[in-house]
Amino acid sequence: MSTPTIVSFAGGATTGEGMVTRVESGPDGTVVVVDATPFHPVDHTWPDQPGDAGAIAAGDETVPVVEALMAAVSDESEFAVGSDIPVKRGTEGWTWLVAHRIDGAAPAWLDKGSRVRLSVDGSRREGLSRGHTACHLASLALDLAVADLWRKDPGADALGNPDFEGRANQSSRIHEDGAVDEYRLGKSLRRAGFDTETFAATLADREQRINAQLTGWIAAGATSRVETEGPTIVDRRRWHCELPEGEAVILCGGTHVGSLSEFSSISVSLDLTDPQLLVMTTTATPVV
Ligand SMILES: [Zn+2]
Missing domain, CATH: 3.30.980.10 (Threonyl-trna Synthetase; Chain A, domain 2)
Known part of the structure; x- marks a missing residue:
């Protein structure tokens, strides 16, 4: 079972640390889910504020985050990102997550279980x-x-x-x-x-x-x-x-x-x- 992503942007945070819980590749690049994040994701049903951009890092390695967006996983393990999510935010039977979209494939150091630092483009x-x-x-x-x-x-x-x-x-x-x-x-x-x-x-x-x-x-x-x-x-x-x-x-x-x-x-x-x-x-x- 997944747990929902803990978020710190509401208090103004732009940096944080977390553990990667999921890395999924798709036609629009790769999304990385972390257990806790300062990134604000664009909402999939009322996309008024764009998602944050920034970077994910571990050790000396860094990968840019293009945009943060909502993701969800159903109790039947169906995983969906952004506008592909078939239900409204908060619907029962789904666990709600923040996904960090990166270009291309994930580097080897960025894998399930990795400890990472997250930083949002502050300006x-x-x-x-x-x-x-x-x-x-x-x-x-x-x-x-x-x-x-x-x-x-x-x-x-x-x-x-x-x-x-x-x-x-x-x-x-x-x-x-x-x-x-x-x-x-x-x-x-x-x-x-x-x-x-x-x-x-x-x-x-x-x-x-x-x-x-x-x-x-x-x-x-x-x-x-x-x-x-x-x-x-x-x-x-x-x-x-x-x-x-x-x-x-x-x-x-x-x-x-x-x-x-x-x-x-x-x-x-x-x-x-x-x-x-x-x-x-x-x-x-x-x-x-
Ligand atoms: Zn508002």
């Missing part, structure tokens, strides 16, 4: 953490900036405002120092009570409100952290951010900054070229 991780925190903040600011456009109650977001994000967000792609979010503005949103016509007619004003809100939140220098219910990759994790309006708590598998004072700015641009699809592009600038 990429920091950029992705800023991108992810900025993405959440922009979504909360968007909810606030369109709160007056609801004719019915759509439910509350993490700050108690009408949950546009929860109703309309269809994809979120985080990159270093930014994110791109897509929102479906179709019939079902209109039926849910959202005034898409007024929204389209006041797009520039909404964008300006979001950006003013983001500037205010950064100025307040709120703390940001991830809390976990346990040490493994499948334990639930939540992002907490103590904004002036209240503490925002969002279920989130990703990594985040420690404080909003790490940003010199966060801004968004709203695009409604396709009237059915709002594209929000978020750009973060770190303090130097």
Whole structure:
């Protein structure tokens, strides 16, 4: 029986040690599973934040890790990686793992039972953490900036405002120092009570409100952290951010900054070229 991978990225770790429990070769290279890792893997069902890159080493030998991703092994010993995993994260009957993808075949020193050192590319991780925190903040600011456009109650977001994000967000792609979010503005949103016509007619004003809100939140220098219910990759994790309006708590598998004072700015641009699809592009600038 396998045990789930122990992960330390939620606390901000970028280095760690572990024992290799599995090495599997496939058409996309080789994946290495370690019992414990600081690497954040891309999620296979909601791939918002890319997996960490970095290196695995033992003695004087090092091999680059291209990307960390989810893997799972069933009670019947079926092993699957990333988008090939046939079930949702956390499904019973599967053990959840972090896989480290390397190019080509595994070197001889990297084998089941090897003790290894793991190190994450720290500058990429920091950029992705800023991108992810900025993405959440922009979504909360968007909810606030369109709160007056609801004719019915759509439910509350993490700050108690009408949950546009929860109703309309269809994809979120985080990159270093930014994110791109897509929102479906179709019939079902209109039926849910959202005034898409007024929204389209006041797009520039909404964008300006979001950006003013983001500037205010950064100025307040709120703390940001991830809390976990346990040490493994499948334990639930939540992002907490103590904004002036209240503490925002969002279920989130990703990594985040420690404080909003790490940003010199966060801004968004709203695009409604396709009237059915709002594209929000978020750009973060770190303090130097
Ligand atoms: Zn998140």
